[in-house]
Amino acid sequence: MAKKKRSRTKKTYVLRNKSGDLERVFTGSSPRQAALKAATRGVTDIKLRQRGRRNADGTYSIHVFKGSKKIVNAPENRPDWLPAKVKKPFVSKVRVERINKI
Numbered sequence: 001m002a003k004k005k006r007s008r009t010k011k012t013y014v015l016r017n018k019s020g021d022l023e024r025v026f027t028g029s030s031p032r033q034a035a036l037k038a039a040t041r042g043v044t045d046i047k048l049r050q051r052g053r054r055n056a057d058g059t060y061s062i063h064v065f066k067g068s069k070k071i072v073n074a075p076e077n078r079p080d081w082l083p084a085k086v087k088k089p090f091v092s093k094v095r096v097e098r099i100n101k102i
Contacts, residue, residue: 012051015043016062025051031063032091039067039089046091055098062097 013034015024024041026034026048035046046065054060072088 011053013048013063014051016047016049018045032065032093035063035065035067035091035093036089039065039069039091040087042069043067047097049102059098059100060102062099064094064097065091066094067091 008029010027010029011034013026013028013031014022015026015038017023024038026037028034028037031048031050034048038046038048044067046063046067048063048065049060050063067089068091069087069089071085074082074084074086
């Protein structure tokens with residue numbers, strides 16, 4: 001009997017700007033993965049809300065990260081299509097906020 005492959009579910013996270021409005025949408029299996037994608041695109045203050053999910057008390061969780069990116073040298077054994085310099089994202093989680101209304 002063949003082993004069943006485990007598939008990770010992709011979740012959709014909405015990037016909110018300072019006024020709380022929708023700015024961009026990122027996908028990933030975790031909020032950190034979506035935050036890394038946002039940091040690669042140059043966003044520094046990252047506030048993500050998972051689409052379609054509400055807490056038991058009716059509030060929404062907002063994952064807050066600080067992000068940055070650096071231009072670093074690519075590994076020596078890189079494929080031909082990869083440039084010599086690549087963007088490397090860095091994020092650190094600051095807190096999780098709870099809001100009542102989107």
